[in-house]
Each structure stands twice: as C-alpha cells, then as structure tokens.
Amino acid sequence: xxxxxxxxxxxxxxxxxxxxxxxxxxxxxxxxxxxxxxxxxxxxxxxxxxxxxxxxxxxxxxxxxxxxxxxxxxxxxxxxxxxxxxxxxxxxxxxxxxxxxxxxxxxxxxxxxxxxxxxxxxxxxxxxxxxxxxxxxxxxxxxxxxxxxxxxxxxxxxxxxxxxxxxxxxxxxxxxxxxxxxxxxxxxxxxxxxxxxxxxxxxxxxxxxxxxxxxxxxxxxxxxxxxxxxxxxxxxxxxxxxxxxx
Amino acid sequence: xxxxxxxxxxxxxxxxxxxxxxxxxxxxxxxxxxxxxxxxxxxxxxxxxxxxxxxxxxxxxxxxxxxxxxxxxxxxxxxxxxxxxxxxxxxxxxxxxxxxxxxxxxxxxxxxxxxxxxxxxxxxxxxxxxxxxxxxxxxxxxxxxxxxxxxxxxxxxxxxxxxxxxxxxxxxxxxxxxxxxxxxxxxxxxxxxxxxxxxxxxxxxxxxxxxxxxxxxxxxxxxxxxxxxxxxxxxxxxxxxxxxxxxxxxxxxxxxxxxxxxxxxxxxxxxxxxxxxxxxxxxxxxxxxxxxxxxxxxxxxxx
Amino acid sequence: xxxxxxxxxxxxxxxxxxxxxxxxxxxxxxxxxxxxxxxxxxxxxxxxxxxxxxxxxxxxxxxxxxxxxxxxxxxxxxxxxxxxxxxxxxxxxxxxxxxxxxxxxxxxxxxxxxxxxxxxxxxxxxxxxxxxxxxxxxxxxxxxxxxxxxxxxxxxxxxxxxxxxxxxxxxxxxxxxxxxxxxxxxxxxxxxxxxxxxxxxxxxxxxxxxxxxxxxxxxxxx
Numbered sequence: 066x067x068x069x070x071x072x073x074x075x076x077x078x079x080x081x082x083x084x085x086x087x088x089x090x091x092x093x094x095x096x097x098x099x100x101x102x103x104x105x106x107x108x109x110x111x112x113x114x115x116x117x118x119x120x121x122x123x124x125x126x127x128x129x130x131x132x133x134x135x136x137x138x139x140x141x142x143x144x145x146x147x148x149x150x151x152x153x154x155x156x157x158x159x160x161x162x163x164x165x166x167x168x169x170x171x172x173x174x175x176x177x178x179x180x181x182x183x184x185x186x187x188x189x190x191x192x193x194x195x196x197x198x199x200x201x202x203x204x205x206x207x208x209x210x211x212x213x214x215x216x217x218x219x220x221x222x223x224x225x226x227x228x229x230x231x232x233x234x235x236x237x238x239x240x241x242x243x244x245x246x247x248x249x250x251x252x253x254x255x256x257x258x259x260x261x262x263x264x265x266x267x268x269x270x271x272x273x274x275x276x277x278x279x280x281x282x283x284x285x286x287x288x289x290x291x292x293x294x295x296x297x298x299x300x301x302x303x304x305x306x307x308x309x310x311x
Numbered sequence: 312x313x314x315x316x317x318x319x320x321x322x323x324x325x326x327x328x329x330x331x332x333x334x335x336x337x338x339x340x341x342x343x344x345x346x347x348x349x350x351x352x353x354x355x356x357x358x359x360x361x362x363x364x365x366x367x368x369x370x371x372x373x374x375x376x377x378x379x380x381x382x383x384x385x386x387x388x389x390x391x392x393x394x395x396x397x398x399x400x401x402x403x404x405x406x407x408x409x410x411x412x413x414x415x416x417x418x419x420x421x422x423x424x425x426x427x428x429x430x431x432x433x434x435x436x437x438x439x440x441x442x443x444x445x446x447x448x449x450x451x452x453x454x455x456x457x458x459x460x461x462x463x464x465x466x467x468x469x470x471x472x473x474x475x476x477x478x479x480x481x482x483x484x485x486x487x488x489x490x491x492x493x494x495x496x497x498x499x500x501x502x503x504x505x506x507x508x509x510x511x512x513x514x515x516x517x518x519x520x521x522x523x524x525x526x527x528x529x530x531x532x533x534x535x536x537x538x539x540x541x542x543x544x545x546x547x548x549x550x551x552x553x554x555x556x557x558x559x560x561x562x563x564x565x566x567x568x569x570x571x572x573x574x575x576x577x578x579x580x581x582x583x584x585x586x587x588x589x590x591x592x593x594x595x596x597x598x599x600x601x602x603x604x605x606x607x608x609x610x611x612x613x614x
Numbered sequence: 615x616x617x618x619x620x621x622x623x624x625x626x627x628x629x630x631x632x633x634x635x636x637x638x639x640x641x642x643x644x645x646x647x648x649x650x651x652x653x654x655x656x657x658x659x660x661x662x663x664x665x666x667x668x669x670x671x672x673x674x675x676x677x678x679x680x681x682x683x684x685x686x687x688x689x690x691x692x693x694x695x696x697x698x699x700x701x702x703x704x705x706x707x708x709x710x711x712x713x714x715x716x717x718x719x720x721x722x723x724x725x726x727x728x729x730x731x732x733x734x735x736x737x738x739x740x741x742x743x744x745x746x747x748x749x750x751x752x753x754x755x756x757x758x759x760x761x762x763x764x765x766x767x768x769x770x771x772x773x774x775x776x777x778x779x780x781x782x783x784x785x786x787x788x789x790x791x792x793x794x795x796x797x798x799x800x801x802x803x804x805x806x807x808x809x810x811x812x813x814x815x816x817x818x819x820x821x822x823x824x825x826x827x828x829x830x831x832x833x834x835x836x
Contacts, residue, residue: 164417167410171563220521260566266559279569364625372670397643397705399626404665453624
C-alpha cells in the first residue's frame with residue numbers, strides 16, 4: 066500500500082522513534098501578553114499552534130451572560146498555509162472544524178471551574194500555523210497551557226494524545242504519515258488519572274485491541290502532562306525571580 | 312438547536328434522584344436498549360426505524376452522474392441529515408449548524424460513509440465518466456432521544472433494502488433497465504455498523520468525579536429526550552458484528568474512567584450483535600415477500 | 615380508493631397527522647402557538663411558518679412553490695387575529711411521493727393540504743372554516759379523473775388541484791381557496807373539473823370529518 070515502512074521489524078518508526086516515544090514537545094506560555102489574558106505557543110512534532118484565551122470578560126452579547134457560571138466559546142482557525150499545499154478554501158465552516166470546536170468546548174467546560182466566574186465570558190482562540198498528525202490532541206494541550214497562563218481555575222491538566230494502531234502494535238503520538246496509513250485514536254486525559262474527558266476513534270479498530278491502545282495513550286498523556294508542568298514551573302520560577310529583583 | 316429544552320427543576324431533580332437509586336422513568340434497566348422496530352415502505356430503499364417514541368425515516372435514491380476526477384473508479388455516496396421542527400420545536404428548519412446537529416451528522420458520516428459500509432467501487436459504471444450517485448436522506452420524524460442510534464439504523468436498513476436499476480454496457484453505450492423490466496440489483500454492503508449511545512450522569516460533586524477513585528458515575532444506554540437534556544456526558548460507540556470498533560465519539564463532557572468506557576464498548580457489542588441479526592432477518596423476510604415468483608421458479612420441493 | 619388518515623401520530627409536537635391516498639403519503643406536524651423569533655413576529659396576528667420537505671433530495675424551488683400555495687390555502691381559514699405575536703410551525707414531510715417528482719407536485723400538494731388541515735385541528739388551532747383538497751386530471755380522451763395515479767398523471771392533457779372551503783359540517787361549499795391548473799384545457803373543461811371536483815371535495819370532507827371524529831373519540835373519555 067505504502068512505499069514507506071511504517072514500523073520496521075527492528076522496531077523503528079519513520080522518524081526513528083520507538084513505538085512508545087512521543088514526538089518533540091516544546092511549549093511556552095505568555096507568548097502574546099498584549100493580545101490576550103492567557104496565551105501559549107506549542108510545537109508538538111510539526112504541529113505549530115498558537116492559543117489565545119481572553120477572559121473572564123464582559124460578555125459581548127447580553128444574552129450570553131449566565132448568572133450561574135461563565136459562558137465559553139472556542140474558535141479554531143486552521144490557516145490556509147498550514148499544510149504543504151496551500152488550501153484553496155477556508156476551513157472555517159467545515160463540519161470537521163465545527164465538530165472539533167464543539168468537542169474542545171465540551172471538554173474544557175467540565176474542567177474549568179466555571180461557577181467561579183458568573184456573568185462572564187471566556188473565549189478561546191486557536192490558530193494552527195502548521196499541521197501534523199495528532200493535531201486535535203495538540204489543540205487540547207495548547208488550550209490547557211493558555212488557560213493556566215490566563216489564571217483561570219481548573220480542576221486539573223487536560224492532556225491530549227493520539228495513538229495509532231499498526232497491525233497489533235500501538236504507536237504513540239502519530240505524525241501525518243502514520244496518521245494517514247492507519248487508524249488512530251485521540252484521547253484527552255485528566256491530569257494523572259485514568260479518566261478520559263475526550264475519546265475519539267475515527268477508523269476501524271478491533272474491539273479487543275482498544276484497551277491496550279487506551280493504556281498506552283494514557284501513559285503517553287501523563288508524560289505530556291509532566292512536560293507541560295515542567296515548562297510551567299520553569300516559567301513561573303523566572304517570573305518570580307524577575308518580580309523579586311525589582 | 313434553536314430553542315433549548317428546559318426541564319422543570321422539580322422534574323429534573325426527580326429524574327436524577329431516581330437514577331441514583333437505579334431507576335429510570337420508563338422502567339428500563341440502565342443497560343436496556345429500547346425495542347427497535349423496523350418497517351419498509353412500498354418502494355425500494357425506504358426504511359422507518361422506531362426506537363421507543365423516536366421515529367426516523369431514511370429514503371435512499373440513486374441517479375447517474377460523473378465521478379470525481381481524482382476517483383474515477385468510485386461512485387458517489389451522500390448522507391443528508393437535516394432536522395426539521397417536526398421532530399420537536401428545538402430544531403430549526405434549514406439551519407444545521409447547531410452543536411448537536413453537527414455531531415449527529417458527523418458521527419453518522421463516520422459510522423457509515425467513512426467506514427466503507429457501502430462499496431463505492433461497485434457504483435462505477437464507466438470509469439471516469441459515469442457512476443451511480445447514492446443519496447440517503449434521513450428524516451427525523453419524532454425525537455425522543457437517541458437520534459444518532461436511530462438514524463444510523465435507518466440509513467443502514469434503507470441501504471440494505473435499496474435496489475438500483477440494472478445497467479448493461481455496450482462499448483460507451485449504457486442502457487438503464489427500468490425496475491419493471493429487469494430485476495434491480497442490491498448495493499454492496501460490506502459491513503453493518505450499529506451505533507449505541509451511552510449517557511453519563513455524575514451522582515456526586517465535581518471534585519469527586521475528577522479527583523476521586525470511586526468511579527461511581529452512572530452510565531445509561533439509549534437515553535430518552537428528558538434524560539438527554541440532563542446528562543453530563545455522552546459516548547457514542549459504533550461497532551459491527553466482526554468485533555470491529557468503527558467509530559467512537561466522546562466529545563468532552565463528564566470525564567470517565569477508561570475501564571468503564573471499555574466496559575461500555577463491550578456492552579455495546581452485545582446490542583450490536585442482536586440488532587444486526589434482527590435487521591438481516593427483516594431484510595430477508597421483506598425480499599421474500601417481494602419476490603413472489605421465487606417459489607414458483609425455485610427447484611426446491613417439500614421432499 | 616378512499617383516503618387513509620390518522621391524527622396524533624407524533625409525540626413532541628402539538629398536532630400531527632398522516633395522510634395516505636393513492637400511493638402518496640404525507641406526514642404533517644403543527645406546533646403552535648409558540649413564541650416566534652423577532653423577525654417572524656407579526657404585531658397583530660399569528661405568523662405561519664410553512665415547511666414542505668421532499669421524500670428524496672434537498673428541497674428546491676418546487677417545494678418553495680408548494681409551501682407558498684399551502685400557505686395561501688391555510689391563511690384564510692385560520693383565525694390569525696386570535697393569536698397576535700405568536701408563531702405556528704406547519705411542517706409537511708412527504709414520505710411517499712406517488713408521482714413523478716420532476717414534472718408534478720399535484721398529488722403531494724393536495725395531500726399536504728388535507729394533512730395540514732387535520733394536524734391544525736389536532737393541535738387545537740382555532741379555524742374559521744374547513745378545507746378539503748383533491749387533485750384531478752383530464753386524460754387524453756377528455757375524461758376527468760379524480761385523484762389520479764402517477765401513471766394517469768403522466769398520460770394526462772392537463773392537471774388541476776382544487777381546494778374548497780367547506781362550511782355547515784362540511785356540507786356546503788363556501789369558497790374556492792385554490793384552483794391550480796396546468797396543461798391544455800378550455801373553459802368548458804375547467805368548469806367540468808370544478809363541478810366534478812366539488813362533488814369529490816364534499817365527499818372527501820365527510821371522510822375527513824370521520825377521521826376527526828375517530829380522533830376525538832379516542833382522545834376524550836366520555
């Protein structure tokens with residue numbers, strides 16, 4: 066089918082990783098301090114994502130205000146230049162994008178302490194500068210970081226990861242080539258728990274393999290959560306030093 | 312959705328309290344799927360699925376058109392799920408950009424079209440110039456919860472039931488034989504995906520759900536409209552009889568333990584098996600009823 | 615073949631009916647009076663939202679035209695001024711067309727009118743009078759055929775839809791609400807259509823009354 070060898074007999078993947086290794090994961094927060102209340106820039110493999118969180122702020126429409134909790138909205142902007150070939154059409158009203166927006170909204174609605182911010186609005190904007198495999202999962206990580214930067218109270222981290230299934234071997238954190246060649250599962254895991262906020266399988270997977278895929282995915286998501294935590298602590302440390310030297 | 316369904320506080324509290332005591336309003340147990348009733352219309356490709364009070368009709372039609380340039384050997388297959396106020400005042404005519412409508416159409420799309428339930432290569436007539444375009448129109452007539460499950464069933468039943476006119480090809484000349492002239496041919500259905508929807512409720516406080524290890528969340532199968540309006544999370548699993556997961560969608564909502572989700576998938580498989588057998592039996596029965604000459608022409612005898 | 619109709623088939627709308635007549639099957643729902651959106655609201659009367667959805671494919675100008683005709687039949691018989699600033703949604707779903715959809719809409723429309731009338735009564739919307747509608751054709755040998763089949767439509771010289779306003783227990787014709795004729799016909803033939811149509815509409819009216827009576831009997835405990 067493909068001229069690439071997705072997973073070699075020696076146990077190496079296209080980009081030289083083993084089955085249980087994640088891609089390069091680099092993130093930074095507070096990248097757009099003048100544009101938003103919270104922001105993050107995330108590179109997960111070749112995904113490059115800017116996330117902006119604005120709020121809690123006065124709702125733009127009075128009808129959006131809820132006297133019990135904050136209202137949220139998520140908009141995902143897949144730029145036309147995010148793939149190798151420039152897309153001729155805007156992705157804005159594609160059903161796939163609408164679905165992703167709804168899924169992200171519903172994931173974070175349950176993880177943000179919305180009741181602490183009644184009559185306000187929290188809007189999340191995601192801009193995808195470059196697309197790679199597991200884009201949906203990376204969006205979750207980007208939003209988690211930006212929400213933390215905005216200082217919005219959450220119960221825990223939500224980390225996203227996608228896992229492919231090659232024959233019987235689960236491959237952690239797939240890239241585009243792998244994603245196109247096999248079925249993938251996307252997970253959104255809460256903190257260090259085994260609770261899934263989001264689970265999406267878009268292609269056929271044998272029922273009996275699903276459990277092992279989930280187990281690997283959860284372990285990978287915990288690893289990403291640690292990487293995010295580390296970066297946040299580093300950033301916080303820098304800010305504390307800056308503030309104390311003034 | 313245009314108008315949000317508002318359940319009175321007293322009623323919602325009653326439903327939730329009942330759930331905590333393992334009771335549902337309609338007396339079903341938590342993992343009981345409502346009885347599925349399938350009926351076929353006079354014409355080929357007309358199936359109506361009744362799931363409790365939910366009623367969905369699917370109508371499959373075909374026409375000849377030109378295939379996409381990049382896929383000259385494949386026919387076209389479109390599923391249209393448009394809601395109308397007939398299903399309930401919460402739906403608006405012509406606007407299908409509501410969250411639930413988008414999720415519903417995407418899940419059915421993934422479950423049936425993307426999973427390759429219909430053999431699109433079998434729809435090719437002349438490569439690159441002529442192919443069948445199959446269209447499935449889903450009409451939600453009455454909505455009492457579980458429209459995704461019912462719509463998926465309706466589409467797959469209608470596809471199984473549908474017959475397209477026979478064609479014969481002589482060089483570039485394509486002749487379409489009307490149904491009354493030559494026996495029409497069935498579509499190639501490669502597998503039968505069945506959707507099962509679980510609704511989750513959190514009987515405790517939010518902290519317990521996220522931090523606790525109790526995993527006391529309630530999962531019910533095939534919620535009614537009232538239960539749907541109160542649920543905290545939803546999971547739709549699509550499986551087929553070959554023990555393949557075709558599609559799983561848990562778009563956020565109440566965080567659930569991975570093992571309980573796996574448990575849901577296994578429960579869904581039992582339901583899938585049962586419903587698949589039911590569909591196949593009904594299709595067989597219907598085709599026997601239509602083919603009244605089979606008995607005369609058959610060489611089978613009582614001996 | 616007589617009309618087969620039932621009321622109250624749907625549960626989440628205020629009124630509904632299913633009408634099956636000679637291979638054409640229509641399901642109609644009525645919701646109202648409900649709160650309208652700001653752009654639909656009429657300050658002094660009930661706003662009507664009429665929707666007709668085809669059995670196959672997306673709705674096009676054909677359905678829009680049918681919606682328009684259905685609205686023009688229903689508007690005079692509903693007591694619109696009793697419900698100011700309210701909305702009534704009337705949705706017709708064609709289940710089986712029974713005619714060639716590219717050329718005709720006569721059978722579907724006449725069934726929609728009858729179904730909408732029954733559904734309005736089922737929903738308890740106040741009406742000034744009653745309506746019944748039939749489709750007719752004039753065949754190649756100049757015969758007037760009431761409620762034709764799909765094949766008779768194809769072989770016709772002209773096609774007509776007639777909707778009459780009936781009063782006094784649906785025994786007397788008060789007005790013509792819709793007469794829509796297409797094809798090749800002359801004045802004499804048109805009057806012949808009206809004459810035959812009047813008889814059939816009155817007969818149909820009695821059938822519809824029976825349907826309503828059955829519905830009332832089954833809903834009300836005496």
